[in-house]
Each structure stands twice: as C-alpha cells, then as structure tokens.
Amino acid sequence: MVDIMKDERGRFLNVVLICGFFDSTIESFRENQFAYRLAERGHKVRIITSTASIRWRWNRAGAATNNPSENDARYTNNPNVTLIRRKPLLRIGDLVLFRLRRSDLKDADVVHVLDFRQGITAFAARLASSAGIKVIYDHEQRGDRSGSPLHTLDNRVRRAFIRYGARAPSLVRHTVTSNRVFFEETAPRYSGPFALSPLGADEKIFHVNADLRAQKRADLGLLPSDFMWLMSGKIELEKRVDEVARALAHHDKTLFLVGDISEQVRPLVHGQPNIRYLGKLPQRDMAALYNAADCSIFTTFTLSYWEALACGAHILVPSTNFSDNYLGSRVEVSRFGEPGMFEVEEERYRTEAKIEPYIAALVPTIENGTRERQSPKWLSWPRRIDELEAQYRGTLSV
Template identity: 25%
Template structure:
C-alpha cells in the first residue's frame, strides 16, 4: 500500500510511535510518506541545523519525510500555543493536497486534534480514508489545562472542541485508542463502535529491554539489600510525588524498603524538602540519567513505581512509564486511576493501589517487599509477557496495518481481539 503518516511531532523531537510505525511499515514493503512540522518541541525553538522552508524533504530507511513551516511555541501563552497548533493544521493541509494525493490511506497521530485537518482535506478532495490514533482526550486536555480560559469563554471552548471531535470521529474510517476506557468514552461520545479499536502505545525497544542486573548499576542506585523501588521519570505535580515520599517515609523504620527517584522536574525541590522534614533515611535522589542507562538501572532495582494523580484526564490513558518498565521485565507498583492498574492486575505483573492514597501505597511497598525472590522472578516474567502480548511494537503495528488496509479496502479489521 501507499500510506501517508501525519504527525505534528517527529524526530529529532521526542516522538516514538510515528517514526517507528513509519519505519516498520516501510520494512514490510509499504510506500510510506510522512508529513510533519519542523522540530521545536519542547522548547518552542526550531532545532539547530533546521531552517523553516516550504518544500523540505528527506528520505531515511525507505521513508520519505516532508516538513512544513509552523509557528514554534510551547510556552504558557494560550494564544501562542493555539498559533502553533493551527499553523501546522494550515500548512500541512496545503502540502497534503499534492504530497499525499496518491496514497491509499492516511494514519494521523492525533495529538493535538488539529493535526486531523490535512486528512480531512484529503478525504474531501480525493476520498482518501484515514485512521486516527488518539493520544489524549479533547476537549479535556485543553479545558482542564492551565491554558484554558474561565467562565463563558471556557464553556464556549468546550462546546466548540466537543463539536470538532464529534466531526473527527464521524470522518475517520478507523479510530485507534491507547486504552480500553478511552474506547468506551469515545463510543459514548458518538463514535461508531465498529470503528474503534485499542492499540496500546509501545516503548523504544532499542533502549528498554531486559538486561542482567550488574553490581555497578546496583551501586549506582545505592542498593543495600533492601527491596528497592524506583520512580523513574518526571517529578511533577501529576505524579503526586508528595504521596510517594510520605509512603516511603512511613515504612522507613521497617528496614525493608528503599525508594530511589531517578529524574527531575518542577516538584523535585519540594520533594527533597519533604524528605528532609520527615527525616526519611530510605529515600535517595539520583537526578537525571540518559535514556541509554535506564534499562541497567531498572534491572538493578526490584520494582518500578508508576504513579498518577486521580484526575479525569488520566482515567482513559496509560502512563508511558508502564510499557517502558514492562518491556524491561520489571515488576511494577502502580498507583494510578483507570486501565493501567487493571492491565497490571490481570497480567500478574505487579501490585496496585488507588491513586492519591499514600497509606495504601505504603502498604503496597511492604507487600512488594514481602515477596520471595522466586515470586519476584515470576512477576518479572509476567511483566515481560504482558508487554509482548499487549504493548509491543510488533503487536501495535500489526493492528494499525490491519486498520489501514481495512480503511483502504472499505471493510472491517480482522483482529477482533484488539478491542480489549
């Protein structure tokens, strides 16, 4: 097939699914054309070595990539953020009219939702079908953010974006969602159930894969024979680090559990202050580490910790940290709302508790510490099995390829088990 891929984000920006999908589809014999913007995320500045121009094309690994100009911005200004989204919607639509005119189907990495504009034009001009891969729920991702206006303007924005999304759901030939609960929500909002299929996001399997634990990595994280639980990634308000610190401090005197935090973020300073104030001697901060080192650090710990605040926007998503941990064969302790806990529980890949409850989390820390080495090894095996069967790149690309082929042929996907 001839396949178009539309994504506002593409390497060297930190985007994983669009490039790996493009490369794998090309490896499978498809002709793949990518339409994207000039890289500027997350700083809102065009990357060094790139100069915005209209007809910028390159070819790598059998994939042709065309970049179109956009307004670069990722600050806290609602006007500039809107200009960033809408400028890509406009320039990608203009370019798509010729660049993607001959494709059989289009895949749209739907974040932001305005990325759908080019595929809408292709459908209007040439009846080219599209498969959208929804990464976050609109309008909530906008209306519940710090960028949203309040009062009447906020209500108008909510109604406008809700209408936009209903139109997108109707127009798309296929809808992939990244969590089972997201499927239920999209169907509730008017999407045809026959169109909607669960395709979980995968991780970068070249970086996150099982490795043997080494003494050097154990020394790096300060492993001292206790059950060591690692929180890796952003230390921000959405992760509710305060609850994590309080839970670890509560079990300090047991002498069974250490907590290691790898990463940084806006809440790191307050987390360090809280740790000092509580006098917790079982919490260590390692700072940021390169992604290339993380598999080894994961292997040196006993469990990976995945947390999220109990907010509506997280009920229908799965934290990217979860597939990264499972892909490494790491058992997990999860304190998140929604599907992530259910995936872990069904797969026997770890232990879970409700979000925003530090006392329950402290109990799970002790529960995890009480498991024998044999039980932990079995849990690690189940973690890797869960990733390979539900979240791997091969599984995800199989399902998206099937949806694209079905969209181009006008039928229904053959993999019915992708819905749950």
C-alpha cells in the same frame, strides 16, 4: 512474513503519517516507532509534520526547546521513508498549523493522523476523507485541562478540533480506556469502530539484562538484597511524588527519582529525606535503571509502564478501568486505589484523593513477592506493529 506485511492485493502499503510534531531524537514516541518499523517491513511511509519542537517555548515545566530534526537521518536513511517538515503558520501549545497540499496525499492507501487537538491533523483528516482516502486516527487526550480561564478557552478549542476531525476517521485507536471515553463525550456523532491499541516498548533498548542490572545497582551502592523502588518521568504535581515518598517512608524505604521536575514540585522533593534524585537521563540510561529497579511506581498512565516491564521490573500503577481490565491478571503488575480517585482517569486526581495509604499498604506484599525477571513479548513494538498492519488491512477491506 512477506504476506503479513502486504495488503489484500499483495503489495506493500503507502502510508501517509501526519502529526503536528515529529521529534526524531526521541525514539520511543509512537509516531517514530510507526514510521521506522513500518518502513523496515517494506511499507512506504511519508511523514508530514512541522519544524517545531514538541516543547513549546512557553511550556509550563520551563523545559528548553530542542532541535526535533537532529536525528532525522535515522528515518530518512531508509528509502521507504520520506520526511517533510514545514514551518508553522501558528503555534500555541499543542496546537500547530502549517500548509497542507492535496499532493501530500498522492498515492496514499491510508492516512494516519495523531491527536486532533494539534489542529493540523483535524484538517488533514478531513482533506484525506474528502479525497476518498481511508483515515486512521490515534486519540490520546483523556480530559480537559483546569486551573485558569486560559485553560477553559484551550479546552473549547481542543474540543472543536476533535469534533471537526471526528467526521473523517474509519477507525479511532486509543491507548487507554479514558481516551475513548473523552473522545465519545466530545464527538458523540462518531459512529465508527474503536480499537484499544496500547503502546509498546522498544525491545532494542528495553529488555532484561542481568549484567546491566548488576552494574547499575553497584553504581547506586545497592546490595543484592536491597529492594529498589523507582519513580520516573515528568515529575509534576499530579504525580503526587510527595505522597509516594511518604508511603515508602513508613517502611524506611528510599525512593529513587529520575526525570524533569517542575518548579512546583521541587520544594516537595527537597522536603522528603527518603528521596534520592538522579536527575534527567537519556533512554538508554533509563533502560539500566529499569533493570536495576525491583519495582517502578507510576501514579498516572505513561509509556514507561511498558519500558519498565520490558526490563523485568514489577510495576505499581493506579487501579483504573484500563489497568483493571488490561493488566489485572498479570503477576508483574500491582494496582493501588480505585478509579474513583480520579477527576480525569489516568491523568488527574480528585483534590481530596489520597494515594499514600494505598501505596504504603502494598509495600510489604510487593517486596515479599518472588518473580522471575523477563521481557513480556505481549508489550513489544513488533507486536504493536502487527496489530497496526492488521488494522490498516481491515480498514481498507471495508
């Protein structure tokens, strides 16, 4: 194991992780997992980020901001982690700028940056590249925003930062196919390699637990024979929760719903008698719900794909280039519709697209399927970190 953790020169790496935001209270975020698990394996990780909450004060959902440093000790208690927070000079939505120094990159073997749309990461990538340091970039954005002239301006700013930052990376990582498509469209001059690098599920929280399943189902008043359908996450208009509920209503089924509900969606939720809303729950309670659920429905891509699967739930997801190619052969996954439903794949449906009939048609097939509940090892964070270490080593060897 020690040889796997070290680089080609037989030593641990010095990794500088730069991101606009680092919310230490949300363990499932990729930057949190990168930092925590790389440090556990012996690598030195220096996190450089802002003091700002990932939730902007004027966010669309109206969600309250939080203290992102509340659980910093979880990371800084490991002597391999250094966490540097700086006050923003500018913050607008996902965009955040704070002071960067060349000394931030001292002794770095690799600089790992997230999402050039954040602004600061594009500048960090260029700074590292100018110093001759290898840059790994994680690209998450799948498409432009729409709906107002401000979104049009925001799209131009985001694309400008992506183009600027794209001159620096030695490797661009993406979680789904549509991330890469958008990046290539925005920064066509980038000629380096790409790596499909899906996220993972925290196996310490999300795993199959028969006792937890039985207890949660009893709490919900479910019989052993009842089939539980669950939908979770940020419940926004694009999630089409009303269509999902109607699809289940065709079969006299209840949709258990959990997560933040935007103001635009509330009337739709209250108008569906077969929706049972459970509120917003912390991660560990979500693990209990995913264990209790027989099928978890997702209408756009989310990290929760992996969390539900890790707890043994079947998942129903839209048919996209990513899900067809990466998940298509897995018996624990069902897919509905077709990629043409989307205006922005994995994220925003075409106005005329209807998902209700697709989902309704699959309900009997999914309920009649018999599957053993297990936690697939292929989606765990240890596997993801193995891949990340290999990418670091491969980049440094070029």
